[in-house]
Amino acid sequence: xxxxxxxxxxxxxxxxxxxxxxxxxxxxxxxxxxxxxxxxxxxxxxxxxxxxxxxxxxxxxxxxxxxxxxxxxxxxxxxxxxxxxxxxxxxxxxxxxxxxxxxxxxxxxxxxxxxxxxxxxxxxxxxxxxxxxxxxxxxxxxxxxxxxxxxxxxxxxxxxxxxxxxxxxxxxxxxxxxxxxxxxxxxxxxxxxxxxxxxxxxxxxxxxxxxxxxxxxxxxxxxxxxxxxxxxxxxxxxxxxxxxxxx
Amino acid sequence: xxxxxxxxxxxxxxxxxxxxxxxxxxxxxxxxxxxxxxxxxxxxxxxxxxxxxxxxxxxxxxxxxxxxxxxxxxxxxxxxxxxxxxxxxxxxxxxxxxxxxxxxxxxxxxxxxxxxxxxxxxxxxxxxxxxxxxxxxxxxxxxxxxxxxxxxxxxxxxxxxxxxxxxxxxxxxxxxxxxxxxxxxxxxxxxxxxxxxxxxxxxxxxxxxxxxxxxxxxxxxxxxxxxxxxxxxxxxxxxxxxxxxxxxxxxxxxxxxxxxxxxxxxxxxxxxxxxxxxxxxxxxxxxxxxxxxxxxxxxxxxxxxxxxxxxxxxxxxxxxxxxxxxxxxxxxxxxxxxxxxxxxxxxxxxxxxxxxxxxxxxxxxxxxxxxxxxxxxxxxxxxxxxxxxxxxxxxxxxxxxxxxxxxxxxxxxxxxxxxxxxxxxxxxxxxxxxxxxxxxxxxxxxxxxxxxxxxxxxxxxxxxxxxxxxxxxxxxxxxxxxxxxxxxxxxxxxxxxxxxxxxxxxxxxxxxxxxxxxxxxxxxxxxxxxxxxxxxxxxxxxxxxxxxxxxxxxxxxxxxxxxxxxxxxxxxxxxxxxxxxxxxxxxxxxx
Numbered sequence: 121x122x123x124x125x126x127x128x129x130x131x132x133x134x135x136x137x138x139x140x141x142x143x144x145x146x147x148x149x150x151x152x153x154x155x156x157x158x159x160x161x162x163x164x165x166x167x168x169x170x171x172x173x174x175x176x177x178x179x180x181x182x183x184x185x186x187x188x189x190x191x192x193x194x195x196x197x198x199x200x201x202x203x204x205x206x207x208x209x210x211x212x213x214x215x216x217x218x219x220x221x222x223x224x225x226x227x228x229x230x231x232x233x234x235x236x237x238x239x240x241x242x243x244x245x246x247x248x249x250x251x252x253x254x255x256x257x258x259x260x261x262x263x264x265x266x267x268x269x270x271x272x273x274x275x276x277x278x279x280x281x282x283x284x285x286x287x288x289x290x291x292x293x294x295x296x297x298x299x300x301x302x303x304x305x306x307x308x309x310x311x312x313x314x315x316x317x318x319x320x321x322x323x324x325x326x327x328x329x330x331x332x333x334x335x336x337x338x339x340x341x342x343x344x345x346x347x348x349x350x351x352x353x354x355x356x357x358x359x360x361x362x363x364x365x366x367x
Numbered sequence: 368x369x370x371x372x373x374x375x376x377x378x379x380x381x382x383x384x385x386x387x388x389x390x391x392x393x394x395x396x397x398x399x400x401x402x403x404x405x406x407x408x409x410x411x412x413x414x415x416x417x418x419x420x421x422x423x424x425x426x427x428x429x430x431x432x433x434x435x436x437x438x439x440x441x442x443x444x445x446x447x448x449x450x451x452x453x454x455x456x457x458x459x460x461x462x463x464x465x466x467x468x469x470x471x472x473x474x475x476x477x478x479x480x481x482x483x484x485x486x487x488x489x490x491x492x493x494x495x496x497x498x499x500x501x502x503x504x505x506x507x508x509x510x511x512x513x514x515x516x517x518x519x520x521x522x523x524x525x526x527x528x529x530x531x532x533x534x535x536x537x538x539x540x541x542x543x544x545x546x547x548x549x550x551x552x553x554x555x556x557x558x559x560x561x562x563x564x565x566x567x568x569x570x571x572x573x574x575x576x577x578x579x580x581x582x583x584x585x586x587x588x589x590x591x592x593x594x595x596x597x598x599x600x601x602x603x604x605x606x607x608x609x610x611x612x613x614x615x616x617x618x619x620x621x622x623x624x625x626x627x628x629x630x631x632x633x634x635x636x637x638x639x640x641x642x643x644x645x646x647x648x649x650x651x652x653x654x655x656x657x658x659x660x661x662x663x664x665x666x667x668x669x670x671x672x673x674x675x676x677x678x679x680x681x682x683x684x685x686x687x688x689x690x691x692x693x694x695x696x697x698x699x700x701x702x703x704x705x706x707x708x709x710x711x712x713x714x715x716x717x718x719x720x721x722x723x724x725x726x727x728x729x730x731x732x733x734x735x736x737x738x739x740x741x742x743x744x745x746x747x748x749x750x751x752x753x754x755x756x757x758x759x760x761x762x763x764x765x766x767x768x769x770x771x772x773x774x775x776x777x778x779x780x781x782x783x784x785x786x787x788x789x790x791x792x793x794x795x796x797x798x799x800x801x802x803x804x805x806x807x808x809x810x811x812x813x814x815x816x817x818x819x820x821x822x823x824x825x826x827x828x829x830x831x832x833x834x835x836x837x838x839x840x841x842x843x844x845x846x847x848x849x850x851x852x853x854x855x856x857x858x859x860x861x862x863x864x865x866x867x868x869x870x871x872x873x874x875x876x877x878x879x880x881x882x883x884x885x886x887x888x889x890x891x892x893x894x895x896x897x898x899x900x901x902x903x904x905x906x907x908x909x910x911x912x913x914x915x916x917x918x919x920x921x922x923x924x925x926x927x928x929x930x931x932x933x934x935x936x937x938x939x940x941x942x943x944x945x946x947x948x949x950x951x952x953x954x955x956x957x958x
Contacts, residue, residue, distance in 0.1 A: 141808070148806045155799055176809050179800040186799045207809055213797040220796050249811045257820055264824035268831045321428030323477075327437050 144175050155183065160190040178207030178248075182214050189221060194335040195312040197221050199366055202231075202308060202337070207248050225335035229352065231308065232339060241298045252299045256292035263289050307340040309350065309365040316365075318358035322347045329358040340367065395420035397427075397478045399487035407497045411596075411624050412463040413440070414473065416487055419456040421480050422446075427459055427487075430474030434494075436464040464596070464626050465494040506569065507601075508533040512593050512629040514580070520637050522652035523746040524682055524716060525580045526556070529593050529629065532564070532571040541596040542576070550588035550636065551580040556711045579716045581683060585638040593629045598622055639744055643751050651743040653682010659739060659756035661726075668766045672726050676739055676756060679719040685709070689722045689739060697734055701725040728763040735760050846892035853889035854955045857882055861948055873931055875940050879947050880927035886951055887920070900924035907954075916953050923950050 151166035167184040181204035188197035201218040208214060222228055238245055244252065263285045270278040311332050319326040322345055332338065332350075342349035343362065350365075351357040395418065402413040412435075416427045422444050429437065444457040463473075470493050475486040508531070515526040529544055531537065546553050559576040582588060603619045639652075655678055662673040678687050685707055691700050703723040710717050728734070740755040840847045860882045864875070881896065884903070888895020891906050898906070904921035908914060923946060930943075 144808065145803050145806060149803060152799060152801050174808075176811070177806050178809070179802075179805050183799040186796055189796050207811075213800075217796045220794060223794075248809075250809060253813065253817060257817075260821055261824045264828040268828050268835075271832050272835050321426065321477075323428050325431045326428050327432060 144170060148180065152183065155187055155190075160187050163187045164191060176207070178204045178211070178214075182208065182211065182217070185217065185221070189217070194221055194224050195310055198225070198335045198337065199310040199312070202310060206303070209248055210246050221335065222337070226333040227336040229337045231337055232306070237298060238302055241295055244295050244299045244302070247299070249299055249303065252292070252296050256289070256296055259285060259289045259292050307367055309338050309340045309348065309367045311336040311338065311365045313364040316360050318350065318356075318360055320358055322359050326359070330356060332360070338365065395480050395483075395485060397476070397485040397487045399473070399476060399490055401473070401490055401492065404491065405493045405495065406465060407495050408465055408468060408628060409497045409626050410465075411626060412465070412492060414461045414463050415458050416461075416476050416478070417456055417458045418478055418480065418485070419454070422455050422457045424457070424478055424480040427476040427478045429461070429476050432463065432473065434465065434467050434469070434471050436466060438462045438464075462624075468494045468496055506532070507535045508537060508597075508599055508625065508627065510593070510595055510627040510629050512590075512632060514590065514632050514634055516634070518635045518637065519582055520652060520744065520746045521582050521585055521639055522650050522683055522744070523582065524653060525551075525582070525634065526577050526715065527580050527590065528575055528577040531574045531595060531627075532566070533599065534569065534571055535602075536600040537597050538600070539596070539598045542593065543595075544576070544578075544593040545591045546578065546580060547588055547590050550584065550586070551582055554579040554581070554716060556716065582634070582636040585636045588634045588636050590632040590634065592631045595627045596624070597627070598624050640749070645742040645751055645753070648742055648751070649686065649688065651683060651687055651741065652746055653680055653684065653743065654745055654747070655680035655682065655684065655687075655741065655743055655754060657739070657741050657754045657756055659759060661736070661759050661761060664759070664761045665764070666728065666761070667764045668728050668731050670728065672761070674724045674726055674736065674759075676722040677719060678741060679717070681715050681717045682743070684718040684720055687720050687741065692724060692737065692739060694726070694736070697728065697730055699727040699729060701727070731763045731765045733760065733762050849889040849892055853886050854951065856889065857886040857951050861944065861951075865944060872940060876927050876930045876943060879943055880924065880931070883920070883924065883927075883947055883951065887954070890954065900928065912954065912957050916950075916957055920950055920954065923947065
């Protein structure tokens with residue numbers, strides 16, 4: 121009896137998940153149609169509603185970025201391209217559109233170049249977190265299969281393969297760590313306000329060091345009392361109100 | 368001796384702990400000070416904000432200072448230990464450059480420390496005009512700006528120059544040279560020039576930088592004052608004879624930071640005259656020459672020649688454009704990308720712009736290429752001029768061979784096409800993504816399911832390894848094989864025996880005895896048939912079987928022997944069979 125209840129519950133949950141996925145697909149298709157018929161405002165609302173409902177997808181962010189470009193909102197467009205980049209980092213169209221959007225900004229600030237760690241683990245930036253994990257899972261499965269085979273046929277060749285795959289597995293684990301570290305340590309923010317004055321301290325009465333404009337990409341280094349410390353390079357650093365940008 | 372060192376080490380440790388302990392006794396204070404209260408527009412002010420009692424504070428939040436340009440000039444910290452009392456402080460220094468004259472108040476700076484806010488004392492500053500002595504009499508250093516013309520036409524080239532005159536060493540120059548971007552377009556004229564100049568009998572080192580300005584609209588255009596920050600070094604001679612008794616070492620150097628401002632300038636910009644203005648005038652202003660050349664004047668149909676038009680002169684030559692010449696369908700025309708070379712001569716932008724058109728004649732005969740004209744406004748003469756190329760005559764002969772013609776034509780046209788770059792007309796974003804299959808929700812979190820997926824292959828491996836190991840042992844370890852197979856074999860034999868209960872009791876008992884002995888033999892990896900009941904008991908005990916089970920086995924075997932050798936067997940087969948099965952089960956459980 122309890123087995124039947126469990127199976128029914130599983131089928132119910134599975135069907136609910138399928139219905140949700142289908143709902144998402146229908147909404148995406150509707151938003152794409154709105155975009156195609158130049159109803160950009162409604163398309164943006166539709167994409168945004170999906171995002172707010174927890175739908176997380178690189179192509180969704182890419183399409184939303186395109187929609188904002190069409191609406192002339194460069195800041196939100198760049199923000200969504202940057203979000204998409206974390207999920208579909210090798211998408212060439214995304215890179216082209218991001219570059220185009222940055223060229224439309226007044227400050228024309230390109231994303232920061234990779235640091236030493238990212239250069240050392242050069243492949244990590246080209247893979248999303250999930251891809252890094254799936255890659256490690258594949259190597260993990262291969263390793264245990266090879267280990268099983270080696271257990272049965274103890275040949276020198278299999279030992280060499282086993283050791284190579286073990287090394288790759290360890291590297292894949294370190295790569296996941298590096299990816300998570302890079303994702304958490306580098307907080308890139310996008311200025312959404314038309315113009316924002318970068319102050320020397322946490323108060324509007326402080327002196328203005330320089331100005332940033334909509335769409336400027338900044339590195340967030342600190343956050344206090346409704347203000348965030350932003351840094352462009354070793355010389356350009358200061359505080360701006362937190363609500364003038366989004367991460 | 369060792370005790371002495373121990374005590375000394377303890378004392379040193381206590382001293383260190385005392386020194387490194389927090390300065391709980393010292394109050395935190397914030398002080399602001401300036402190096403002077405009265406300055407001129409040529410001077411800088413050093414504002415120092417000192418925080419006493421701590422060094423771990425964020426930078427001070429300065430008050431709004433719209434009348435000064437504020438630049439940070441570093442931080443210094445200090446630690447003092449007097450009578451075992453430690454006091455610390457940190458000083459943030461700022462350079463304030465006055466922008467206006469008047470009396471100004473530097474408000475309180477705010478410092479956050481230990482969760483409290485400390486403020487500094489306000490300071491009043493008086494900024495005055497530079498004194499007459501500063502401006503003219505003491506002409507060790509001064510600046511000057513000038514513009515080549517006070518009245519100019521829209522689009523006419525003007526030269527705006529900034530000159531620094533100095534008799535003393537000048538370093539760390541930081542020039543701000545606004546030019547009035549709402550009235551002019553600017554073009555750089557290269558690096559600064561350095562030369563000597565004598566003014567009123569005094570020799571100066573001059574550093575001059577110039578830019579070309581092109582007015583963009585008529586009216587009165589103001590060029591704001593340029594501002595130069597610099598450090599100057601005065602050599603002072605002391606009376607004391609210095610090192611090695613050499614007068615060189617008796618000299619001292621005094622550094623001084625200065626801010627020099629030029630006077631603002633104004634230029635009257637005139638609109639271009641409407642009188643005699645050519646139709647479709649392209650706002651080309653200056654003085655120009657035009658020249659046209661043809662690569663070959665004698666060629667065959669399908670052959671290629673290049674028409675080169677060169678415009679040179681001074682002015683906004685970059686804006687000169689020539690459309691593709693209209694050659695009445697007698698030629699195929701392939702325009703090349705114009706080449707522009709700019710030069711600066713006598714502080715004027717001069718240049719040369721070259722237009723190339725590849726011409727492929729389509730008909731034979733003598734052809735005169737039409738003249739090409741350029742209209743421009745000459746600001747010196749204040750009227751419009753037109754310059755034109757000379758007519759060019761060329762002879763086109765019929766093609767000698769059609770095949771060769773095609774070959775040559777093909778190659779030459781391709782060559783010309785290769786030179787022509789694709790013109791980017793506009794840029795746009797790439798389209799949205801419409802493949803619905805790619806719109807799957809992505810979960811980026813590393814959860815339990817991910818960990819299970821990592822651990823699951825390892826668990827499978829452990830199971831597989833256990834299985835493989837067992838398989839290997841079956842094939843290589845005879846004792847293990849016999850041990851594992853013993854129960855199954857014995858059960859099988861007992862079952863067969865059950866089916867044949869009708870056999871003779873003695874024979875039945877003999878077989879039961881044999882099955883039990885073989886079972887024990889398999890279990891203990893020995894020859895079971897030849898062993899006595901007492902030996903079985905002993906071996907079972909040695910193999911960690913319980914004494915009780917060993918005794919029972921011995922008794923059963925003895926019972927078998929007794930039944931086999933008594934003249935008349937009185938045993939019940941079924942009872943014996945059950946007894947045997949039970950003892951095997953007991954032994955199997957204990958094994």
